[in-house]
Amino acid sequence: MNKKIGFIGCGNMGEAMLNGIIDSFDNSDKIYVFEKNEERQNELKKKYGVNISSTPLELVNSSEMILVAVKPDIFPLVMDDIRSAVDDTKVIISIAAGVTIAAIEKGLGDNAKIIRTMPNTPAFVGSGMTSMSPNKNVTSEEAAIAKQILEGFGEVEEIPETLIHSVIGVSGSAPAYVFMFIEAMADAAVLAGMPRNKAYKFASQAVMGSAKMVLETGMHPGALKDMVCSPGGTTIEAVAELEKTGFRSSVISGMRKCMEKSKEMSK
Ligand SMILES: NC(=O)C1=CN([C@@H]2O[C@H](COP(=O)(O)OP(=O)(O)OC[C@H]3O[C@@H](n4cnc5c(N)ncnc54)[C@H](OP(=O)(O)O)[C@@H]3O)[C@@H](O)[C@H]2O)C=CC1
Numbered sequence: 224m225n226k227k228i229g230f231i232g233c234g235n236m237g238e239a240m241l242n243g244i245i246d247s248f249d250n251s252d253k254i255y256v257f258e259k260n261e262e263r264q265n266e267l268k269k270k271y272g273v274n275i276s277s278t279p280l281e282l283v284n285s286s287e288m289i290l291v292a293v294k295p296d297i298f299p300l301v302m303d304d305i306r307s308a309v310d311d312t313k314v315i316i317s318i319a320a321g322v323t324i325a326a327i328e329k330g331l332g333d334n335a336k337i338i339r340t341m342p343n344t345p346a347f348v349g350s351g352m353t354s355m356s357p358n359k360n361v362t363s364e365e366a367a368i369a370k371q372i373l374e375g376f377g378e379v380e381e382i383p384e385t386l387i388h389s390v391i392g393v394s395g396s397a398p399a400y401v402f403m404f405i406e407a408m409a410d411a412a413v414l415a416g417m418p419r420n421k422a423y424k425f426a427s428q429a430v431m432g433s434a435k436m437v438l439e440t441g442m443h444p445g446a447l448k449d450m451v452c453s454p455g456g457t458t459i460e461a462v463a464e465l466e467k468t469g470f471r472s473s474v475i476s477g478m479r480k481c482m483e484k485s486k487e488m489s490k
Pocket residue numbers: 231232233234235236237257258259260263292293294295297300301318319320341342343344395396
């Protein structure tokens with residue numbers, strides 16, 4: 224990758240992407256970071272060897288592809304800061320929930336090249352899932368370069384912007400519920416006497432292996448579930464109890480709340 228990439232804001236999600244991306248670069252000289260907090264900037268410089276920009280404007284002047292990874296309420300302030308430096312040589316990649324392409328075009332101008340994305344924190348270990356939706360000004364070459372950058376930390380799918388709420392529910396926010404599931408499984412194993420560190424390993428490997436089976440076999444998750452349920456065995460006992468306590472409807476209700484919030488934030 225020979226493009227210069229800038230990160231405006233590098234908190235939980237920004238660092239997950241930076242950590243995932245850093246190996247796909249020949250050297251960290253091509254990566255620029257602007258963070259509000261000086262201590263945080265120094266920490267990132269020390270940890271990743273990236274360049275530190277002193278203002279968002281300076282960062283945009285130094286970079287070609289700019290990832291904006293600040294919270295949605297800070298996004299308008301950042302747009303005010305960088306507007307004068309955004310021209311047709313810059314591509315702005317937003318990861319902010321609830322900030323629409325239309326809102327960014329309004330903030331940066333109708334000609335701005337914008338890609339709205341939704342990554343997730345497993346980017347930190349190179350196993351992210353990211354959606355991307357370019358606006359009308361982004362060329363297919365620029366979209367391909369952006370995709371290559373995002374693939375530095377996992378899988379990428381181009382989607383129409385209208386699907387962003389589903390993406391937030393099913394992958395952007397999803398690691399939180401998967402971590403809760405792992406935590407609950409480990410608690411149950413501890414309850415039955417397993418040491419906690421072992422319980423996290425067994426639970427996490429079971430989740431990872433199951434996900435891999437769905438992805439690699441292409442089989443329906445229900446059919447894979449059936450393969451685990453020996454007649455009259457242990458698994459069907461757990462499945463019956465989980466159905467009784469509304470496991471699936473609980474997941475669907477939780478995700479519905481998540482997607483409703485995403486829609487509300489987009490207004
Ligand atoms: N966390 C996640 O799993 C995901 C988050 N996102 C999106 O990513 C964005 C960031 O979220 P997240 O990483 O969780 O939040 P964080 O608060 O962890 O990160 C935001 C960072 O931006 C810094 N910051 C604040 N103001 C500015 C500014 N004016 N210029 C530069 N940096 C600034 C913050 O510093 P300080 O803390 O000092 O204010 C912080 O370090 C959000 O828009 C969110 O919707 C998208 C997908 C997944």
